[in-house]
Amino acid sequence: MSNQSFQPPQRILMGPGPSDVSPRILEALSRPTIGHLDPEFIGMMDQLRTLLQYALQTRNRLTLPVSGPGSVGMETCFVNLVEPGDKVVVCINGVFGGRMVENVQRCGGVAVTVEDPWGRAVDADHLEETLKDNKDAKIVAFVHAETSTGAQSDALSLIQIARRFGCLTIVDAVTSLGGTPVMTDEWGIDAIYSGTQKCLSCVPGLSPVSFSEQAVDVINTRKTRIQSWFMDLNLVMGYWGSGQRRAYHHTAPVNSLYALHEALIMLQEEGLDQAWQRHQSNHNALRAGIEAMGLDFVVPENERLPQLNAIKIPEGVDDAAVRQRLLQDYGLEIGAGLGTMAGKVWRIGLMGHSSNARNVLVCLAALDDVLTDMKASIVSNAAVAAARAVLFQGQD
Numbered sequence: 001m002s003n004q005s006f007q008p009p010q011r012i013l014m015g016p017g018p019s020d021v022s023p024r025i026l027e028a029l030s031r032p033t034i035g036h037l038d039p040e041f042i043g044m045m046d047q048l049r050t051l052l053q054y055a056l057q058t059r060n061r062l063t064l065p066v067s068g069p070g071s072v073g074m075e076t077c078f079v080n081l082v083e084p085g086d087k088v089v090v091c092i093n094g095v096f097g098g099r100m101v102e103n104v105q106r107c108g109g110v111a112v113t114v115e116d117p118w119g120r121a122v123d124a125d126h127l128e129e130t131l132k133d134n135k136d137a138k139i140v141a142f143v144h145a146e147t148s149t150g151a152q153s154d155a156l157s158l159i160q161i162a163r164r165f166g167c168l169t170i171v172d173a174v175t176s177l178g179g180t181p182v183m184t185d186e187w188g189i190d191a192i193y194s195g196t197q198k199c200l201s202c203v204p205g206l207s208p209v210s211f212s213e214q215a216v217d218v219i220n221t222r223k224t225r226i227q228s229w230f231m232d233l234n235l236v237m238g239y240w241g242s243g244q245r246r247a248y249h250h251t252a253p254v255n256s257l258y259a260l261h262e263a264l265i266m267l268q269e270e271g272l273d274q275a276w277q278r279h280q281s282n283h284n285a286l287r288a289g290i291e292a293m294g295l296d297f298v299v300p301e302n303e304r305l306p307q308l309n310a311i312k313i314p315e316g317v318d319d320a321a322v323r324q325r326l327l328q329d330y331g332l333e334i335g336a337g338l339g340t341m342a343g344k345v346w347r348i349g350l351m352g353h354s355s356n357a358r359n360v361l362v363c364l365a366a367l368d369d370v371l372t373d374m375k376a377s378i379v380s381n382a383a384v385a386a387a388r389a390v391l392f393q394g395q396d
């Protein structure tokens, strides 16, 4: 048994999440713990709701951070909205759509799947055809930003189709929130969940969720009791509801909520438009470097997420050995492929605080070095200059 404190190494986090947490957020995390029913804390919770409404671009009253990672946010949406026998159309274009199916089935619902190739956006026509054949569907669920492949779907088109067929929508915005536009009210999303560890650059373990009035009506008029006590929003709202009259539900993760508050203040200071622009510019620079190296992206350009770059591993290169060298020699973490893409792609995240020019250059220089040293067939010594040309146009 160790008697030493754990001292994590300093890393540069450029995988699929968590992303680097800014020192300002880490400082917020270390502030004194107070009671989760302390009036000062309750005041902070009200601010947190308003800040989340800004991040999610919504006026939904039922907007809160669930105490648990993105998976708990996902499950909160499904257990509250899906009753036994309900038909839910789930779009699958990667790992996380598959998890939605699991959720539907565990709620006793009937999942009808719309499957599109991994690495592509969800096909709107495909969804429409499926809904024509399933007019009794209650909900359409899809992942806005598929972290397993780096594909971004056209959320507005999918929601418009779902609404035409009278369906509610559940949208996974775990990787999109803070990195690319997520317009909850304008797009007409009914239930949305995200995570704190990606483009919000907060510590992992919280999941912002938000529900439209229509979704709240559906929850209030359920015929069956929600099978999860912890995620039953009727009970959670006893704590997260308005004003000072709040009842104990579970002990809120007080310090993590300080951190989220700080992360959202930082997002507000930067402004959503600016944050989206920053993610796009850094992606453009990384892309220039990756292409100069002779490597290819998995996702076609018009369906690509700026914050999650899936890159094909060149023939004959040992995926794990490269990632290990990057970690050992550069303290740099990039992600492996998931599911069917394991061993075939690297996932380079440019999320939140990690999305900056220095990280783009370090990542390209490190990849160039390691791949050249391993005698991979790439164009050496070209990537950094290509990225610099994009980052510092006219300044060099």
Ligand SMILES: Cc1ncc(COP(=O)(O)O)c(C=O)c1O
Pocket: 016, 017, 069, 070, 071, 072, 074, 096, 143, 145, 146, 147, 148, 172, 174, 175, 195, 204, 205
């Ligand atoms: C699109 C998507 N949905 C859901 C999740 C689950 O989030 P968590 O790992 O925080 O539970 C992730 C995590 O990477 C994700 O990328």
